[in-house]
Amino acid sequence: MNNNKAYVTTPIYYVNDVPHIGHAYTTIIADTMARYYRLQGKETFFLTGTDEHGQKIEEAAKSRGRSPQEYADEISGKFRELWDYFDISYDKFIRTTDADHKLGVQKAFEKMFEKGDIYKGEYEGYYCVSCETFFTETQLMDGEGCPDCGKPTKLVKEESYFFRLSNYQEKLLKWYNEDERCVLPKGKKNEVISFVKQGLRDLSITRTSFDWGIKLPASLNDEKHVMYVWLDALLNYITALGYGKEEENMHFWPATMQLVGKDILRFHAIYWPAFLMSLDLPLPKHVGAHGWWTRNGEKMSKSKGNVVNPKEVADAYGLENFRYFMLREVPFGQDGDFSQKALIDRINSDLGNEFGNLLNRIIGMSGKYSDFKITSQDVKALHVKELNEVEAILNEVETKLNELQTNRYLEDLWKVLAIANGAITAHEPWTKIKNGDTKGALALVGLVANILARVSILVSPIMPQTAKKIANAMQFEITTQSYEKYILNKELLEDFVIEKIPPLFPKIEEELMETPEPTLKQEEPKEKKKETPTKEESIITIDQFFQTSLKIGTILEATEVANSDRLLQLKVDLGESEPRQIIAGIKEYYAPQELINTQVCVVANLKPAKIMGLLSQGMLLAAKDKDGLALMRPEKPKTSGSSVG
């Protein structure tokens, strides 16, 4: 294998559904790996695309009165749009309806046939007419019922071509055995092994019951058959490189990293390598299977209405924040839970406090101590200890990413940031300045700058734009050269003038998306409700009530908050020396103009919060129901600042 090349793939996504968070997750991991390989200077090819053949697509198109191709075009376009929006750095977007792909698949079929791995036989199965699906005898209910709909099935025989999967059982086991990390994570690999050990049956790879698929090669002269989806789909990984035609990119094969969801691991860890062996091609270096996302602990499903729309999350919370969250939150291979609270915690704590704020700290210090000039001059002399600690972690960190342990990778980078935050406290540069030790203070700032630079480089595969902003502010670029210089060779930054930039990760103080109605839990015994008052109506004392300071305020100014669908920025007179700035989520219900010079009821002693980077010193009271929102206002005009109670 050529170590200077890398090939990363996502599955090609089936166009019977619009993109959801699972697709986004796979693709973001793949994008991260591709960006990481490029950072290392490897010649990288990153493939994604759509899977467009099969009976389901044929039907879905028909039900919409469209041709399968038109329908596939539309959904495929949606995937491509989402990936563009998500800053996915794919090199090729393959579609199984591409002419080159079809040709490559036919070539591969021909080769497998000539080799004797494909033979014509008869497929026998229990067919459910209404579900249009085949089942094996053991899957049936009571010996004949369809496991999906319960209706009787009938035994159908259909001519079919088969792939001699059974021939590859031992060779596959040998592969799993010899290549420790061919399938990741390990637990999933064990499942694959036990499946193969149970014995592999030959695989039916063609159908005569529908048309929307790739025809057999002309040499076989068998018009009735189209290829069954998995053969067609899996071969995309090599047809995308020109297999069977120009072969212009076949030098990227074997794939470095093939990412899949855990549901389709079997196809990628068993069928796919078997096909490759049949084609005399080397096997992928790694096939990685990731887990599912749940939402607030529950499985996502359309019927529950709790499906996370990835674009909506990225819109509300920021694309790179979301990318960071997904990769940081879950150990690779395990299921992860999406909740706005977890996402907000990650953004505010990891990103805002520990990372973004660190940059602000050295901007502030260098501004005060040295007119924003930062030098690495005395860093080595005064901070060997910290540099060694940082390097000890960074020397190990990349193995985590190579094993797709993105959570561990990020965790370690954050340990490096903690060294920087800790060093500031330990060395108190402000005290050094007071004591005239400018050199010491500047060395500390230089140390932190170097740490930030290194982390920015290594975090760039996950958050490319953010990393770029930091690099720009610090007058360097994120490139393979800087990776080699600062990470591999451990060089220090040239002296530079840091640019004062606004906070990278503004605090998020409230959930920015609609939360789906919680599903009714039936297991909750009804008697309990009698005993316990509902949460909203639990009893409080008058003292507790008066802990809340409610006041009448007069709105002096109201403007829209840029980039927000919900927020208005208000200046409210509460009878104090200065009007308060309040950020209120009422834009959908009130125009700024109609609010000016009206009175509202304000919670005056609420802890101030930053919302989208803007200070909010209070909260407006409003009532909300299904028809919308109504502000609470005094019945007659009252002096600004009058207390309510």
Next chain:
RNA sequence: GGCGGCGUAGCUCAGUGGCUAGAGCAACUGAUUCAUAAUCAGUGAGUCAUGGGUUCGAGUCCCAUCGCCGCCA
């Protein structure tokens, strides 16, 4: 039903058979001001699911039981 995994601090999880069982988050207390009310330090009476067993010694190995999950049937 078969195979495999898991059950450790309020939450998420680490813990090659061996000194008083750890980390992160949350909480509390203190320090500090360069910074986005941030950062740093300190603070846990944990039946290591339960019951047996092996061992000088078990969260760690073995058996059984209960509970959860995955793959397969």
